[in-house]
Amino acid sequence: MNSFKKLPREFYTRELLIVAVDLLGKILVKEEDGIKYAGKIVEVEAYDGNIDEAAHTFIGKTKRNYIMFGEGGYFYVYFTYGAHFCCNVVTGVEGHGTAVLIRALEPVEGIEHMIQNRFGRDLKNEKEKYNLTSGPGRVCSALNINRSHYAEDLTGDKIYILDQPPVSKSDIVRSKRIGIKKSVDLLWRFYIKDNPYVSKK
DNA sequence: CCACGGATTGGCT
DNA sequence: GCCAATCCGTGGA
Numbered sequence: 222m223n224s225f226k227k228l229p230r231e232f233y234t235r236e237l238l239i240v241a242v243d244l245l246g247k248i249l250v251k252e253e254d255g256i257k258y259a260g261k262i263v264e265v266e267a268y269d270g271n272i273d274e275a276a277h278t279f280i281g282k283t284k285r286n287y288i289m290f291g292e293g294g295y296f297y298v299y300f301t302y303g304a305h306f307c308c309n310v311v312t313g314v315e316g317h318g319t320a321v322l323i324r325a326l327e328p329v330e331g332i333e334h335m336i337q338n339r340f341g342r343d344l345k346n347e348k349e350k351y352n353l354t355s356g357p358g359r360v361c362s363a364l365n366i367n368r369s370h371y372a373e374d375l376t377g378d379k380i381y382i383l384d385q386p387p388v389s390k391s392d393i394v395r396s397k398r399i400g401i402k403k404s405v406d407l408l409w410r411f412y413i414k415d416n417p418y419v420s421k422k
Numbered sequence: 423c424c425a426c427g428g429a430t431t432g433g434c435t
Numbered sequence: 436g437c438c439a440a441t442c443c444g445t446g447g448a
Contacts (some may be wrong), residue, residue: 266429275429277444285444302430303441309429317432358430370429423448435437 223382229341230376230377231310232384233293237319240293240312241267242411246388248329249365251380256334258364260326260354261385264412264419268309270318274403278318278394285326289318296373296380298366305358308366310375310382324399324410326354327418328363356420388413 228247231238244262251258270278270289277286277299288297289311297320299308309320328335335353336344339362344350352361361367366380371381391414398410399421412419 268429277429280445283445299429300442300444302426303428303443305430307429324429334432362431398429402428425447426445428442428444431440433437433439 226380230294237312241321259330263416264325266322267409275401282379289320294375298371306361307357323358325420339363
């Protein structure tokens with residue numbers, strides 16, 4: 222049914238901000254244990270350790286962030302605040318500590334599983350439907366993304382991204398990033414205008 | 423070894 | 436709107 226192809230390595234090895242914008246509207250897919258999840262990427266943020274103090278790679282290569290220094294097309298998953306996982310798409314060529322944080326998805330497939338992963342029960346109200354994947358921690362919770370997905374190859378069969386037509390430039394909003402204390406003025410957050418699954422306006 | 427704080431979330435004031 | 440929860444990577448002693 223879906224004739225769109227898995228994004229190839231060359232999509233990811235391009236420059237950080239180009240990949241960040243181009244990821245909007247694409248479909249993130251995860252297939253594991255017979256469960257398939259899919260969601261449209263509606264909100265992202267870019268991080269670059271070379272010039273961006275908020276990036277985990279700003280301090281140089283460590284055990285935690287090494288995958289961000291590899292070539293594009295791998296998954297960087299980290300754990301934060303003692304409670305949440307967040308997932309990123311590594312971009313650029315080998316040696317550049319750059320990645321795009323997936324901040325929000327619009328659920329497409331596997332929605333019942335997402336609901337159970339997030340709440341462990343059925344939806345209480347309409348509002349919860351839009352809270353399902355509207356935030357980086359929520360995305361990982363809904364899709365059951367954790368430490369085991371660190372460094373996953375996005376050109377493989379477990380986690381990958383399907384191509385889609387580009388989002389019109391007039392439908393993309395650019396803003397400051399959320400929840401950081403350093404390099405706060407970079408306009409490196411991008412989201413799809415008026416999409417109800419975006420974490421915050 | 424120990425202290426610090428974070429690319430968040432959800433619950434309470 | 437404010438803030439505690441809660442783990443662990445990182446850096447300094």
